[in-house]
Amino acid sequence: MRSWPSSLLGKTSGVTGPSRLWLVPRSRSLFITDNSQSIETDATRPSKRASPLKWLPDGLVQSSRKLGGHTTTAQVHPGLMTKFLAETFLTSPNTSLVLGRATSLSLTDDRAKSVAVEPLWGGEKMDLPADVVVLAAGPWTGKLAVDLLGKQIGGRLGVTGHRAHSIVLKTKDELSAHCLFTNMAMADGSQGEPELYARPDGTTYV
Numbered sequence: 224m225r226s227w228p229s230s231l232l233g234k235t236s237g238v239t240g241p242s243r244l245w246l247v248p249r250s251r252s253l254f255i256t257d258n259s260q261s262i263e264t265d266a267t268r269p270s271k272r273a274s275p276l277k278w279l280p281d282g283l284v285q286s287s288r289k290l291g292g293h294t295t296t297a298q299v300h301p302g303l304m305t306k307f308l309a310e311t312f313l314t315s316p317n318t319s320l321v322l323g324r325a326t327s328l329s330l331t332d333d334r335a336k337s338v339a340v341e342p343l344w345g346g347e348k349m350d351l352p353a354d355v356v357v358l359a360a361g362p363w364t365g366k367l368a369v370d371l372l373g374k375q376i377g378g379r380l381g382v383t384g385h386r387a388h389s390i391v392l393k394t395k396d397e398l399s400a401h402c403l404f405t406n407m408a409m410a411d412g413s414q415g416e417p418e419l420y421a422r423p424d425g426t427t428y429v
């Protein structure tokens with residue numbers, strides 16, 4: 224989780240900030256505060272500037288700008304955060320968690336009756352009784368609405384997603400807690416703007 228770069232702020236509504244995450248105990252290492260920096264590199268011409276970070280080689284970074292520091296930006300580990308929320312939820316009485324894919328919805332008198340779910344780890348499809356159903360499937364919400372409510376009603380939601388790719392690198396050295404928003408010119412003239420999130424567990428999310 225981070226403060227969005229100022230270039231995006233004008234276009235983004237509902238920006239979430241790290242302040243909300245203070246609800247989660249720090250001891251669980253679900254997030255770290257970090258320094259966020261925008262950097263520009265150009266592999267076709269070596270830079271004369273000293274590297275702004277110990278783990279980036281000299282001669283690489285053409286320009287850099289600080290976007291936020293430990294009091295204003297932080298990043299969260301999505302897997303650990305989701306696990307923490309699920310475990311916390313399960314400590315409440317009369318709760319259970321089913322991991323699976325919702326495939327259809329049964330109605331009685333136009334009200335929800337049950338949701339058919341294919342369990343994530345295989346096994347028989349199950350019908351979960353429900354009186355209220357919340358569609359919260361992120362970029363898949365539009366597709367889920369069509370699956371559950373049919374094209375005529377669900378299709379009117381119109382939520383779609385954009386495809387993006389990400390990888391997690393295991394680095395040889397542990398990197399400092401930095402988020403880098405880059406603008407990179409490659410040796411072959413191509414351009415890229417990958418974002419790098421160095422985590423305290425020795426991995427870096429790109």
Ligand SMILES: Cc1cc2nc3c(=O)[nH]c(=O)nc-3n(C[C@H](O)[C@H](O)[C@H](O)COP(=O)(O)OP(=O)(O)OC[C@H]3O[C@@H](n4cnc5c(N)ncnc54)[C@H](O)[C@@H]3O)c2cc1C
Pocket residue numbers: 224225239323324325326359360361362363367387389
């Ligand atoms: C590369 C990337 C970087 C981002 N960086 C930031 C950031 O720095 N700061 C920030 O605030 N936000 C960031 N976001 C946005 C943030 O991740 C989303 O806004 C947030 O995850 C949305 O949460 P959600 O619960 O609505 O949906 P999601 O987190 O997308 O969760 C939806 C869930 O629904 C499940 N699902 C789909 N179909 C079904 C089905 N049929 N049955 C059951 N389950 C189903 C999916 O598997 C998924 O687990 C980023 C997003 C991306 C892709």
